[in-house]
Amino acid sequence: MSPIKLSGRLLSRLEFAFVRYVYWHFNKPVYVILLGGPGAGKGTLATQLAPKLGLAHISTGNLFRREISRHSALGKKIEPILKSGGLVPDEITIAVVARELARFANRRGAVLDGFPRTVNQALLLERLLDSWSQEVCFVFFLDVETGDLIVRLAGRRTCSNKACGLTYHMDFNPPKKNGVCDKCGSALYQREDDREDVVLARIENFNGTNEPMLRFYKQRGRLFTIKSSNRDGKDSVLTRVLAVMFRNWQA
Numbered sequence: 001m002s003p004i005k006l007s008g009r010l011l012s013r014l015e016f017a018f019v020r021y022v023y024w025h026f027n028k029p030v031y032v033i034l035l036g037g038p039g040a041g042k043g044t045l046a047t048q049l050a051p052k053l054g055l056a057h058i059s060t061g062n063l064f065r066r067e068i069s070r071h072s073a074l075g076k077k078i079e080p081i082l083k084s085g086g087l088v089p090d091e092i093t094i095a096v097v098a099r100e101l102a103r104f105a106n107r108r109g110a111v112l113d114g115f116p117r118t119v120n121q122a123l124l125l126e127r128l129l130d131s132w133s134q135e136v137c138f139v140f141f142l143d144v145e146t147g148d149l150i151v152r153l154a155g156r157r158t159c160s161n162k163a164c165g166l167t168y169h170m171d172f173n174p175p176k177k178n179g180v181c182d183k184c185g186s187a188l189y190q191r192e193d194d195r196e197d198v199v200l201a202r203i204e205n206f207n208g209t210n211e212p213m214l215r216f217y218k219q220r221g222r223l224f225t226i227k228s229s230n231r232d233g234k235d236s237v238l239t240r241v242l243a244v245m246f247r248n249w250q251a
């Protein structure tokens with residue numbers, strides 16, 4: 001496929017056709033959910049996919065960290081839970097997400113990264129979108145082996161600017177300048193919940209809740225599984241996700 005140059009980035013013909021299609025033929029907001037264990041690449045995929053489709057990137061992890069850095073009432077409840085590798089209660093999570101989705105700037109829709117995490121949250125989201133006459137369009141499960149997840153998390157570094165929150169990997173996706181965010185120039189650090197003892201608790205939490213989630217979205221005909229490993233190329237997941245969306249788009 002010969003590439004087409006668009007805003008400084010090379011798009012394949014398939015991507016270009018798809019982006020044009022979304023912009024000109026689809027007026028309804030588009031909601032995309034990314035499922036996958038900690039380190040499966042949800043954040044990386046969301047930061048690539050959302051701008052390409054003109055959607056908001058909503059990461060509950062980043063929303064929670066923003067509340068914590070503001071020392072808000074919600075932030076004070078959330079902080080000890082995240083530090084111990086636990087899950088934030090559904091009623092807090094859906095409230096934070098609903099407020100973000102309802103913003104005018106996010107009216108085209110969103111790529112949701114890290115939410116919903118449980119069937120109860122998925123039901124709450126379904127009810128919320130239903131009340132706006134909207135629905136989840138695509139659910140992608142990024143299927144990665146546990147060994148690969150641990151390698152990824154050990155090398156992960158996060159931007160210390162809470163408003164940015166981009167993530168990098170020291171081997172697979174290093175920043176241009178060591179220890180500095182490409183996008184905003186802030187220092188990178190290792191998140192407390194990426195340390196190994198916490199990581200194992202997070203993977204266990206994930207495995208326990210993921211199976212029922214997969215069943216939930218499979219029943220609704222929205223689930224697509226994308227297998228990936230540490231041997232894959234950098235843009236392989238994005239390319240496959242765009243191809244699936246292109247083939248399964250229902251206007």
Ligand SMILES: [Zn+2]
Binds near residue numbers: 181
């Ligand atoms: Zn940054």
